[in-house]
């Protein structure tokens with residue numbers, strides 16, 4: 481059924497990219513269509529008594545960023561992560577902090593492994609400086625893989641770097657060197673970085689609050705099946721409904737966006753189809769701990785050799801003042817390792833993750849209230865070699881009438897909520913300028 485009216489803008493996808501665009505355009509005639517049963521995409525959490533369970537994105541960007549500004553405008557509160565963010569656990573030794581340069585000498589490694597680890601670490605540190613100075617992140621070290629950049633490594637040291645790289649959802653031989661270096665730049669950037677804070681109450685509070693502002697203009701369970709040109713306008717089909725729009729902001733993940741964009745902007749569709757995504761598999765663990773735990777002062781620990789690659793303490797922000805019973809952890813693995821493991825049942829996945837959690841922290845035995853498995857087949861987007869060449873086809877207003885605009889974290893060499901929000905905002909500003917032009921003619 482085609483409605484007679486023509487909307488100013490239809491936004492496809494209700495992750496933070498689409499929601500930021502809708503937030504900016506909220507005083508216009510905007511409609512956001514989200515395929516899933518709730519808004520937020522990869523930003524998802526549930527309240528859990530005094531705590532919250534996080535399933536996807538968990539670290540918020542520092543003050544001064546767009547996400548931080550929107551969060552504040554919605555009267556939500558982010559808190560700095562004060563616990564160790566760069567923990568590393570190898571063969572029973574857990575380093576919760578200290579200078580990363582000291583890690584090779586504090587872990588149970590052979591002399592050969594220590595030397596190889598220290599050398600590779602120094603190489604990455606020097607490259608991070610070049611990364612910060614690079615004028616164009618897409619082109620930076622984009623012609624070889626991170627594995628090629630690192631060179632041959634002893635297996636144990638290789639696994640330490642592979643474990644870190646899976647945070648970007650790519651294996652070492654999949655990630656472009658620039659993306660691998662960018663990941664370390666992100667993790668080492670500290671308090672002013674794009675991954676510096678937590679949202680009190682859980683990540684999902686932000687999309688929920690944006691959804692409240694948008695009301696009926698943000699529809700869930702509304703997958704878009706097609707977009708086609710119609711004179712100067714575009715028609716968006718969702719089920720048996722067809723909606724005509726002056727502009728469309730396509731904020732679905734690139735593999736879903738590609739076929740939708742094809743009839744309007746074939747070159748962009750081709751580039752979208754070539755972007756590389758990797759999987760994430762997370763287990764949100766509700767604990768019933770009642771007293772101090774060894775990880776109270778820690779936020780994140782990389783865990784090479786374990787079923788999961790990262791241990792995170794989601795209750796960390798609440799470990800000040802009187803302690804309430806309970807706690808919340810999120811364990812996750814990424815890349816091909818995650819893609820293979822997610823074929824198992826929830827029970828098997830939870831059992832394996834928890835067995836490794838107990839091995840790492842025996843204090844968690846008998847303290848697990850619930851473990852919730854979440855599969856993210858499109859966990860994150862990462863730049864692989866050759867990514868830089870795709871960029872021109874994605875940018876600006878697309879289509880004969882320049883009324884199709886792309887938004888999503890895939891504009892960055894590594895997906896983050898800030899990158900996604902920035903692209904949604906940029907698309908919305910472009911649309912707003914065009915709407916103003918038309919109304920002032």
Ligand SMILES: Cc1cc2nc3c(=O)[nH]c(=O)nc-3n(C[C@H](O)[C@H](O)[C@H](O)COP(=O)(O)OP(=O)(O)OC[C@H]3O[C@@H](n4cnc5c(N)ncnc54)[C@H](O)[C@@H]3O)c2cc1C
Nearest residue numbers: 493495496497515521522536537538539704889895896897
């Ligand atoms: C486990 C995990 C941990 C992460 N950790 C962090 C972190 O700590 N910090 C950080 O900044 N980032 C993190 N990220 C990455 C971050 O979540 C993403 O970069 C960001 O949320 C992407 O936003 P987006 O709007 O571009 O995409 P998405 O959130 O994926 O939103 C796209 C939306 O489009 C919808 N859609 C797809 N097809 C259609 C269609 N045909 N019709 C309608 N809707 C459609 C999807 O359902 C989805 O809701 C993490 C991600 C995961 C999975």
